[in-house]
Amino acid sequence: MTRRxxxxxxxxxxxxxxxRAEEERNACASCHQQIQPGIxxxxxxxxxxxxxxGCEACHGVLHTSSDDVALAQLPTIDTCxxxxxxxxxxxxxxxxxxxxxxxxxxxxxxxxxxxxxxxPSGCAACHRIGLKSAEEAAALRKAGASHGxxxxxxxxxxxxxxxxxxxxxxxxxxxxxSLQYDAWASSKHGARHRLVTSGQLPAEAxxxxxxxxxxxxxxxxxxxxxxxxxxRLPPPQDPAWAADQRVILVALGxxxxxxxxxxxxxxxxxxxxxxxxxxxxxNERHKLTQACRQCHGIAFVxxxxxRRDGLIRKADALCASxxxxxxxxxxxxxxxxxxxxxxxxxVQAPLASPVEQRLxxxxxxxxxxxxxxxxxxxxxxxxxxxxxxxxxFAIQAMADELRAxxxxxxxxxxxxxxVPAPAPAPGR
Numbered sequence: 161m162t163r164r165x166x167x168x169x170x171x172x173x174x175x176x177x178x179x180r181a182e183e184e185r186n187a188c189a190s191c192h193q194q195i196q197p198g199i200x201x202x203x204x205x206x207x208x209x210x211x212x213x214g215c216e217a218c219h220g221v222l223h224t225s226s227d228d229v230a231l232a233q234l235p236t237i238d239t240c241x242x243x244x245x246x247x248x249x250x251x252x253x254x255x256x257x258x259x260x261x262x263x264x265x266x267x268x269x270x271x272x273x274x275x276x277x278x279x280p281s282g283c284a285a286c287h288r289i290g291l292k293s294a295e296e297a298a299a300l301r302k303a304g305a306s307h308g309x310x311x312x313x314x315x316x317x318x319x320x321x322x323x324x325x326x327x328x329x330x331x332x333x334x335x336x337x338s339l340q341y342d343a344w345a346s347s348k349h350g351a352r353h354r355l356v357t358s359g360q361l362p363a364e365a366x367x368x369x370x371x372x373x374x375x376x377x378x379x380x381x382x383x384x385x386x387x388x389x390x391x392r393l394p395p396p397q398d399p400a401w402a403a404d405q406r407v408i409l410v411a412l413g414x415x416x417x418x419x420x421x422x423x424x425x426x427x428x429x430x431x432x433x434x435x436x437x438x439x440x441x442x443n444e445r446h447k448l449t450q451a452c453r454q455c456h457g458i459a460f461v462x463x464x465x466x467r468r469d470g471l472i473r474k475a476d477a478l479c480a481s482x483x484x485x486x487x488x489x490x491x492x493x494x495x496x497x498x499x500x501x502x503x504x505x506x507v508q509a510p511l512a513s514p515v516e517q518r519l520x521x522x523x524x525x526x527x528x529x530x531x532x533x534x535x536x537x538x539x540x541x542x543x544x545x546x547x548x549x550x551x552x553f554a555i556q557a558m559a560d561e562l563r564a565x566x567x568x569x570x571x572x573x574x575x576x577x578x579v580p581a582p583a584p585a586p587g588r
Contacts, residue, residue: 188214188215188216189203189204189215199318199319200319202318202319202320203215203319203320205320206319206320206321206322207321208319208321213243218233218235218239219232219233219234219235220232220233234301234306234307234309234310235310235312235313236297236309236310236311237251237252237291237310237311237312239310240310240311240312244312247312247378247380248312248380250379250380250381251311251312251380251381252291253381253383254380254381254382254383254432255382255383255384255387255388255432256289256290256311256314256382257290257291257311257432258290258291258430258431258432258433259286259287259288259289259290260287260288260289260290260291260292260296261290261291261427261430261431261432262287262290262388262431262432262433263283263284263287263290264427265424265427265428265430265431265433266431266433266507266524284300284305285305285308286314286334286335288300288305288308288309289308289311289314289335290311291311292309297309314334314335315331315332317331326371327369327371328369328371329341329344329345329350329353329369329370329371332370332371336370339528339529339532340370340532340536341370342538343529343532343533343535343536343537343538343540344369344370344536344537344538346533346538346539346540347536347537347538347539348537349367349368349369349536349537352365352366352367352368353367353368353369355367366454366455368451368454368455372451372454373448373451373452374451376447376450376451383432383444383447384444384448384535385435385441385444385445385448386434386435386441386472386531386535387432387433387434387435388433388434388528389412389433389434390434390472390475390527390531391405391408391409391412391414391434392405392434392435392436392441393409393414393434393435393436393437394438396469396473398473400477401473401476401477403480404473404476404477404479404480405476405480407480407483407484407503408476408479408480408483408506408523409422410422410501410502410503411483411501411503411504411505411506412424412428412506412507413425413428413505413507414428414434416501417500417501417502417503422501423500424507445465448465449461449462449465452464452465464537468534468535471530471534471541471545472531472534474545475527475530475531475545475548478522478548478549478551478552479522479523479527479548481552482519482522482551482552482555483503483504483506483519484503485552485555485556485559486503486504486515486516486519486555486559487502487503487504488559489515489559489562489563490502490504492563494559494562494563495513495515495516495562498512504516504519506519506520506523506524507520514558515555515558515559515562518551518554518555518558519555521551522548522551522552522555526544526547526548526551527548529544529547530544530545530547530548
């Protein structure tokens with residue numbers, strides 16, 4: 161039976177038998193020093209060691225020799241929660257906790273990376289930070305991903321579990337490197353951080369990191385207003401923008417073609433990839449505004465956030481136009497429709513025709529990079545907007561090539577020109 165004692169019980173046990181506890185810690189350290197010296201060194205440098213929290217507190221007491229290694233318990237979020245209840249409770253409400261659910265509901269990422277859900281070398285390497293059932297955790301261990309399931313150790317790496325390490329942007333880079341981290345690093349925020357850490361600017365100079373904006377006051381509930389997909393319900397008030405987002409939401413399977421829930425509504429709701437409640441969006445928007453106000457005036461903050469909304473609006477117009485372009489191929493009988501509804505299925509598109517594969521790349525890759533660069537204040541956002549515009553032209557050219565062998569036919573859905581970014585709305 162797995163032993164799960166509250167933190168107080170561990171402390172009482174240690175106090176009741178300090179000699180025995182010290183002997184157990186020394187026995188673990190002396191043995192593992194021979195085969196895993198780095199682990200022992202990290203633990204000895206940790207606050208756990210200074211607080212006399214030994215190996216048995218996290219790994220149990222059943223493993224005592226090389227013959228029973230399988231009996232050593234591997235920590236989970238429940239293990240850390242015994243002593244860090246507040247942080248664990250915050251974590252459970254954030255996006256990181258839903259990472260595993262998110263990667264299952266949108267398997268497109270696995271199609272693109274040629275990985276499987278239980279493949280520790282693919283998307284699961286980062287997404288297994290999310291909460292999982294006991295069965296899912298067991299399947300991951302069987303697939304070889306025996307470590308990294310504690311969630312907390314994704315940022316506070318084993319066995320040092322340093323809070324200082326987790327406060328650095330480098331702690332985020334291992335999972336967010338090619339998107340959010342690189343976008344931040346190329347921004348003025350990232351440049352200032354490098355100058356501060358190199359001593360070329362005073363240590364007190366403002367240099368926002370990931371944690372300053374997304375984990376204010378050490379809050380482990382990491383959330384953002386627009387979410388990972390930059391989509392939300394209810395839709396924006398602008399009619400054209402709302403129509404474009406609806407097209408994308410139907411293509412994702414969140415909404416049905418004639419209204420109501422789509423086939424992936426439940427999964428997307430559980431994934432935390434987007435906000436489905438206006439209050440949630442406004443709350444996260446307010447938190448982000450407060451983070452920016454640590455350095456900037458409210459007028460500047462609102463203007464910049466409105467500019468980012470304008471980029472999302474333009475990107476949605478381009479993406480929705482691309483979706484409509486492929487849907488017109490279905491209507492004209494040029495391309496075989498797969499799945500329900502009038503629009504292409506963005507999630508299954510990577511397994512379909514080349515034009516549908518290009519459509520999935522537009523949404524899941526290029527649009528995502530535009531969002532990351534725009535909201536992290538990177539100048540690369542302009543380049544990714546240009547890429548999206550060229551993507552639409554490429555989709556139109558591919559559609560024309562598919563129609564070429566047949567006589568010209570009417571278009572069931574006329575092409576839409578790219579919508580220019582709107583002027584910033586008045587400050588709210």
